[in-house]
Amino acid sequence: MTITDISQRKRFLAQGNVYLPHIAVIERIIDETPGIRTFHFNFKDERLRGEFTFESGQFGEFSVFGVGEAPFCISSSPTRQDHLGFTVQRVGRVTNALHRLAVGAEIGFRGPYGNGFPINNLEGKNLVFVAGGIGLAPLRSLVWNVIDNRAKYRNVDIIYGARSPADLCFKYDLDSWQKDKTVNLFTTVDKGDDKWKGRVGFVPQVLEGVAPSAEGAVAVVCGPPIMIRFTFPVLEKLGFAPEQMLTTLEKRMKCGIGKCGRCNIGNIYVCRDGPVFSYAQIMNLVSSEY
Amino acid sequence: MAGSKKIKKQDLAQLLSQWSQEFSLFVPSRTSGLAEMTEYDGQDISFLGWYRNTIIPPKASFLPHMEEMFSFHRNKQGHQLELPPLEEQKRLIFAIRPCDARALTILDNVFEDTYPDPYYRGRRRRAILVGLGCTNPYDSCFCTSVGSGPSETTGVDIMLTDIGDELVTRGTTKAGEELIAGSGLVKATKADQKRAEQSQEAARQKVTRKVDTRDMASRLQAVFDDRDYWQQIAAKCLSCGICTLLCPTCYCFDINDEGSPEKGTRCRSLDSCAFPVYTKMPMENPRDEKWRRVRNRLCHKYEFYPMLFDTIACTGCGRCIRLCPVNWDITQILEGVPELSQAEGPK
Numbered sequence A: 001m002t003i004t005d006i007s008q009r010k011r012f013l014a015q016g017n018v019y020l021p022h023i024a025v026i027e028r029i030i031d032e033t034p035g036i037r038t039f040h041f042n043f044k045d046e047r048l049r050g051e052f053t054f055e056s057g058q059f060g061e062f063s064v065f066g067v068g069e070a071p072f073c074i075s076s077s078p079t080r081q082d083h084l085g086f087t088v089q090r091v092g093r094v095t096n097a098l099h100r101l102a103v104g105a106e107i108g109f110r111g112p113y114g115n116g117f118p119i120n121n122l123e124g125k126n127l128v129f130v131a132g133g134i135g136l137a138p139l140r141s142l143v144w145n146v147i148d149n150r151a152k153y154r155n156v157d158i159i160y161g162a163r164s165p166a167d168l169c170f171k172y173d174l175d176s177w178q179k180d181k182t183v184n185l186f187t188t189v190d191k192g193d194d195k196w197k198g199r200v201g202f203v204p205q206v207l208e209g210v211a212p213s214a215e216g217a218v219a220v221v222c223g224p225p226i227m228i229r230f231t232f233p234v235l236e237k238l239g240f241a242p243e244q245m246l247t248t249l250e251k252r253m254k255c256g257i258g259k260c261g262r263c264n265i266g267n268i269y270v271c272r273d274g275p276v277f278s279y280a281q282i283m284n285l286v287s288s289e290y
Numbered sequence B: 001m002a003g004s005k006k007i008k009k010q011d012l013a014q015l016l017s018q019w020s021q022e023f024s025l026f027v028p029s030r031t032s033g034l035a036e037m038t039e040y041d042g043q044d045i046s047f048l049g050w051y052r053n054t055i056i057p058p059k060a061s062f063l064p065h066m067e068e069m070f071s072f073h074r075n076k077q078g079h080q081l082e083l084p085p086l087e088e089q090k091r092l093i094f095a096i097r098p099c100d101a102r103a104l105t106i107l108d109n110v111f112e113d114t115y116p117d118p119y120y121r122g123r124r125r126r127a128i129l130v131g132l133g134c135t136n137p138y139d140s141c142f143c144t145s146v147g148s149g150p151s152e153t154t155g156v157d158i159m160l161t162d163i164g165d166e167l168v169t170r171g172t173t174k175a176g177e178e179l180i181a182g183s184g185l186v187k188a189t190k191a192d193q194k195r196a197e198q199s200q201e202a203a204r205q206k207v208t209r210k211v212d213t214r215d216m217a218s219r220l221q222a223v224f225d226d227r228d229y230w231q232q233i234a235a236k237c238l239s240c241g242i243c244t245l246l247c248p249t250c251y252c253f254d255i256n257d258e259g260s261p262e263k264g265t266r267c268r269s270l271d272s273c274a275f276p277v278y279t280k281m282p283m284e285n286p287r288d289e290k291w292r293r294v295r296n297r298l299c300h301k302y303e304f305y306p307m308l309f310d311t312i313a314c315t316g317c318g319r320c321i322r323l324c325p326v327n328w329d330i331t332q333i334l335e336g337v338p339e340l341s342q343a344e345g346p347k
Helices: A046-051 A093-099 A133-148 A171-178 A202-210 A224-236 A279-283 B007-024 B096-112 B116-123 B175-180 B190-206 B216-222 B228-236 B291-309 B329-334
Strands: A022-035 A036-043 A061-065 A068-073 A084-089 A108-111 A126-132 A156-162 A184-189 A216-224 A244-247 A276-278 B005-008 B024-027 B036-039 B066-075 B078-081 B088-097 B128-134 B158-162 B166-171 B253-259 B263-270
Touching: A022 B078, A036 A046, A036 A108, A036 B291, A046 B216, A061 A093, A068 A084, A068 A093, A068 A126, A068 B253, A084 A133, A084 A224, A108 A202, A108 B078, A108 B175, A126 A202, A133 A171, A133 A216, A133 B116, A156 A202, A171 A184, A171 B096, A202 A224, A216 A224, A224 A244, A224 B329, A244 A279, A244 B291, B005 B007, B007 B088, B007 B116, B007 B166, B088 B096, B096 B116, B096 B128, B096 B291, B128 B175, B158 B175, B158 B190, B166 B175, B166 B190, B228 B291, B291 B329
Parallel strands: A126 A156, A126 A216, A156 A184, A216 A244, B024 B088, B088 B128, B128 B158
Antiparallel strands: A022 A036, A022 A108, A036 A084, A061 A068, A061 A108, A244 A276, B005 B166, B024 B036, B066 B078, B066 B263, B158 B166, B253 B263
16 A cells, blocks of 8 residues: 545635644534433534535544544435534543534544545445444445445444443444335444343444355445454455445554544555454554554 | 854854844853753853853754643633744854754754644754864764764764864855855955865764664664564663653654643643653564664664665764763674675675
């Protein structure tokens, strides 16, 4: 892999400075789980509201002024530009500060960064979405993107799991996908509770049971590393070639534009060259530190 | 060396004074107790007596250890962001060593890349580099093994060569030639130029530390997954980060906020791949183990960066050897990377 040509990527620089964020306002906060929130936001700058575009799978650097910046994927769909969204698990300094914000609070946004999912290559394909926990955030952007252009794609299977019923994110999406006859949703939890009447089992096992055909298909896998590690072998067993498996990689990032150094895996930078990679690309990386 | 001029060392203070009118002029100094480039304070050219190289590399003039990217404050209209004022005056770095000037061209690749870095670029594009060829390289210098040398002119606008009581000056870029032309220097004679050449050759001979860097990227890749190999190499490293923070080609940085949501600054500071926190995420850390960090540093310079930009990201300045508290010697490590077997061959 040589240096990725990112010259054609859309960029929306504040005052021409790549590190200067745009000011955005939190418009809505949705509690997904006890530790995960989705924030809907929009830019203060009216003109930017009209101009801003992104692709499913791209991310931004979000900041709480006085606390710091952190990267999150945009979890809303580019086909639904009435709001932009990102979904945050409370784990560190910036994420804790984000969770303390109320509607109307201002945040900083730089982006969009990264390559996004190769949406044009998915047209005419059977799509298998496999997600775990908060890993649904980048995928839901793509799923809604696909649903809103449904005629361009063939079968859509969505396999989604979380540790427990309380850990399922985007329950409102799951409800609508359940009712949507054009997609097949398989929701599962690692461990149920008294009220849970659905599937119990790990995502890779459920995937094996659903056994989607690999023919003319692409699988898109997002979730915790442990889930991804166990999902790829199942897909291989089902006949998926490494080129037919996509995932997003996660690394600590600061700049988002391939300069600050830390998200490298050998010679590639996840922020600039990714975060979306095929399993074939990952297997060919010079380093196994993914 | 057509068009070379020269200046007597005793007249240098006058030339520097003249240049300091036009430029923000940086010269080697030890005023802080640490050899570094600092703003010229007037007449002092005593560095000609002690200067071999600075401890803080001149990259600090372009990528400072810490800098404000912008400030913010909150008023009734919400958050207001303000960029720091642009420096109006051009910089002139005087007596930069060839290894360090070349190092800046290595940083240029990163910071001038598709998303140009406004802070670095702003300073860099307005800067003139006046190189001073080495006459007394350190034992730890190995520039001649990595495509550089004690009189290498890559990156400099003017090259100075020490010929005893005088410095032979040569413009190597248009900006450098123009600056010399306007500085009222006298022409160097054929004999001066001959002495400059001899001085350069003599310096080259003094760089005795050699490393064979042929096929180094492939050689490193061949041992890349050998954990025992890297653990042994990393054993004595303290993860102190000195080798990276003082490296003229290391550029990794961190971005952090200072202050409160009401009023503060977003700052950039140098960071180091030697620190575990550099890659730490809440749930995992891909380079938590020291050997992985040591491997990343070495391979970035000799394998990954060359894959991206076709040149080794090391100019052989030797700082990481001289300044390492446990004497971790990059040239020894490179020498020890196994040669490719016939079967492996260069990639």
